[in-house]
Amino acid sequence: MKVFLATKNKGKIKDFEKLTEGMDLEVVTILDGLDIPDVVEDGKTFEENSRKKAKEIADYTRIVTISDDSGLCVDSLDGGPGVYSARFAGENASDRERNEKLLEVMKDVKKENRQAHFVSVVSIAFPNGKIHSFRGEVNGEILFELRGSNGFGYNPLFYSYELKKSFGEADDEERxxxxxxxxxxxxLIDSELLKEK
Structure with missing residues (x-):
């Protein structure tokens, strides 16, 4: 099956390629030179943004499209930055600038109140209009300093309860x-939708 992965984030492309190793998929991304329209992510939830992106790009390319909308939800920030995770420090901010802003905003929050979770909603849209979404979450807390340089985004600040280390310290296999x-x-893989003809 040919699928288009609708993201401009090279970290997400790498993650997806790792997750689908060994599967009978031809994965196409913007790195293959396919031109896609910019989708305005104006939804209030990860689900709304993920579904909108997958549907609009499947309609445009006529290729089965997979999109992901994900972000960091911090309890003491009422679930923020949430769907605004990528824009938290401004439209074109770097990962470092976003992390520095989060540290600044949370500088007075005590360790016992730093719980957070990462959310990802993956949607798959078919050119015939069919669309399905799948949600994944991981729990942890926000550290007081950056730890590790693996991955991207908020990984160096997110301490995973399962791994007992930051995502920035975790290798690809652990993440x-x-x-x-x-x-x-x-x-999504377990749903068998990637095997549909």
């Missing part, structure tokens, strides 16, 4: 096992 994106993708 593949427990990450929110991995959990959502596994649900």
């Amino acid at each position: 593949k096992r427990v990450s929110h994106r991995a959990k959502a993708f596994r649900k």
